[in-house]
Amino acid sequence: MxxxxxxxxxxxxxxxxxxxxxxxxxxxxxxxNNGMEYKIADDNRTRKYIAPVKIFWKSTENEALIKNENHLLGQPIGQAILTSNQDFLVMKSTATEKPGILLDFGVNLHGGIQLVTGMIGSKDPVRVRIRLGESVTEAMSAIDTLQGATNDHAMRDFIVALPWLGKLEIGHSGFRYARIDLVDPNKELLLKEANAILTYRDIPYLGSFKSNDERLNKIWNMGAYTVHMNMQEYLWDGIKRDRLVWVGDLHPEVSTINSVFGYNEVVPKSLDLIRDITPMPEWMNGISTYSMWWIIIHRDWYLHHGNKAYLKEQEEYLIKLMRHMVSRVEGNKEKLDGTRFLDWPSSENPAAIHAGLQSMLIWAFDASAAIFTVLENAEMAKEATAMTAKLRTYRPDHAGSKQAASLMSLTGIMDPIKANRQVSKDGVADFSTFYGYYMLEAKAKAEDYQGAIDNIREYWGAMIDLGATTFWEDFNIDWLENAARIDDFVPEGKVDVHASYGGYSYKKLRHNLSHGWASGPTAWLSKHVLGVQVLEPGSKTLLIEPHLGDLDWVEGTFPTPYGLVYVKHVKQGDGNLKTEVSAPEEVQIVYSK
Missing domain, CATH: 4.10.910 (30s ribosomal protein s13; domain 2)
Structure with missing residues (x-):
């Protein structure tokens, strides 16, 4: 046989x-054995199915075309069932009308859409058009060159066919709203469920912040949530666009992660990825400052978590990177190549960029010296320290830039009080969501804590006032003038913020409304208002130095490798603070004088 x-x-x-x-x-x-082997990294994310909280809009009140739409608001189970279909959403198109609905999931999130159908009269697939949006305007917009709606990086406008008595899961973007329209004439759709598929890391919010000011509390939580949504396979800049590992963006994000989530694998995983795809003498992401941010992040990450073995893994690359930075210094001045970039709003001010790059080199060499000291590489530590000292002998003009003045203050080449005057000029005008974090840090260095708290309320709070549930890639306080909220249709005579503003890579509806680099206030409030600062590697020693400004009380928690530290400050009648601290026995607590 x-x-x-x-x-x-x-x-x-x-x-x-x-x-x-x-x-x-x-x-x-x-x-x-002849097959080709691919290894896929573990995916430590969770999928959660979320029903819409509201049917925000439907194209017609004619029940012959749309009826039972509120059925979609029920608890999702994600399962098609045999039933009479009498309660399901019914959408019917005619030769001239193709009905649609707009779903609101209540908060900006990362993921896709799950659609569960009923026993449609015909077993033929029914085509629908799905449009996702971070604002109402974006979800209602077509891809065009007028308002900037795109399918860049993540598909947000597409046509799919839905099965008879089945389920389809589609999409991978950032959105709050989803619009669903019938595509073809004379079709019927029975929809049992239309759920958002929230894809996220199911991790606890270990850090916390609460005060008598609900606006500040909401800002702290929104910054934490914004970063959480960007903690996907890797740590991204934005959940709609670009969805990439941009190292400069990582610094505020990692600062927030340290304050909220503690250790998470997404940080070393992202730092290692960008290292491994950037051979010397290239700059990470093609930007010189972004390689410097990589060094600074490693110093900060070690300070919080104390993993010397992981830091040791960076030594070989760091030596090459530091030599490369040295080669881009002439005398005591930076002569950096690659893309010369701080943030977008400062990108048309070459003198400010020069001052900022000088400061970034100082910061990076200083971080390098700290790392090499830990690694007991005395030769490299000495060289990094010498470079820092040399660069500090040159003090460039900040050229009227809040970004440059902030960096110069933080790296010791500009008087903090003078820098704060520049940062405070015209309030939060010329703030940016990225470098706003360093402006707040510069104000703290000048001991202008109340000014920083006021800036947080005004600048980041303004995004909340416009309907934001996550912080944006950019924001200009001037956008408030006659502005409509992003979570509603734009009234006649009002300005559509999402469709009208933005520049550079984030014009109009292409603008990310969930961008991790905007989370700076979360880390800042934990550090300077709750007052928890790490002094020794592994968070073994913490300094408690609160600055409540006009707050009556504040309390919260801070994650360490040994467990949570609880802190509470209450302002007494004489203005002094009553402080309560509870910490793991491995963590030493010291107090400011």
């Missing part, structure tokens, strides 16, 4: 049994 005479089902069964036998001993059958 030759092989060709064996019934096909029996052949499959034999192969299957052989596969089980070989895999039991940790190897595949020899026949599989």
């Amino acid at each position: 030759n092989v060709m005479q064996i019934p096909p089902k029996l052949i499959f069964s034999l192969i299957f049994l052989l596969a089980i036998e070989f895999s039991a001993f940790g190897q595949l059958p020899p026949a599989f």
Whole structure:
């Protein structure tokens, strides 16, 4: 009996049994050895299905075309069922009308859409058009060159076919709203469920912040949530666009992660990725400052978590990177190549960029010296320290830039009080969501804590006033003038913020409304108002130095490798603070004088 005479089902069964036998001993059958092997990293994310909180809009009140839409607001189970369909959403198109609805999921999130259908009269697939949006305007917009709506990086406008009595899961973007329209004439759709698929890391919010000011509390939480949504396979800049590992963006994000989530694998995973895809003498992301941010992040990450073995893994690359930075210094001045970039709003001020790059080199060499000291590489630590000292002998003009003045103050080449005057000029005008964090840090260095608290309320709070549930890629306080909220249709005579503003890579509806670099106030409030600062690697020693400004009380928690530290400050009648601290026994607490 030759092989060709064996019934096909029996052949499959034999192969299957052989596969089980070989895999039991940790190897595949020899026949599989010619296959190409791909290793896929573990995905530690969770999927959660969320029903819409509101049917925000429907194209017609004619129940012959749309009815039972509120059925979609029920608890999702994600399962098609045999039923009479009498309560399901019914959408019917005619030769001239193709109805649509707009769903509101209540908060900006990362993920896709799950659609569960009923027993449609015809078993033919029914085509629908899905449009996702971070604002009402974006979800209602077509891809065009007028308002900037795109499918860049993540598909947000697409047509799919839905099965009869089945389920389809589609989409991978950032959105709060989803619009669903019938595509073809004379079709009927029975929709049992239309759920958002929230894809996220199911991790606890270990850090916390609460005060008598609900606006500040909301800002702290929104910054934490914004970063959480960007903690996907890697740590991204934005959940709609670009969805990439931009190292400069990582610094505020990692600062927030340290304050909220503590250790998370997404940070070293992202730092290692950008290192491994950037051979020397290239700059990370093509931007010189972004390689410097990589160094600074590693110094900060070690300070919080104390993993010397992981820091040691960076030594070989760091030596090459530092040599490369040294080669881009002439005398005591930076002469950096690559893309010369601080943030977008400062990108048309070359003198400010020069001052900022000088400061960034100082910051990066200073961080390098700290790292090499930990790694007991005295030669490299000495060289980094010498470079820092040399660069500090040159003090460039900040050129009227709040970004440059902030960096110069933080790196010791500009008087903090003078820098704060520049940062405070015209209030929060010329703030940016990215470098706003360093402006707040510069104000803290000048001991203008009340000014920083006021800036947080005004600048980041303004995004909340416009309907934001996550912080944006950019924001200009001037956008408030005659502005409509992003969570509603734009009234006649009002300015559509999402469709009207933005520049550079984030014009109009292409603008990310969930961008991790905007989370700076979360880290800042934990550090300077709750007053928890890390002094020794691994968070073994914490300084408690609160600055409540006009707040009556504040309390919260801070994550360490040994557990949570609880802190509470209450302002007494004489203005002094009553402080309560509870910490793991491995963590030493010291207090400011």
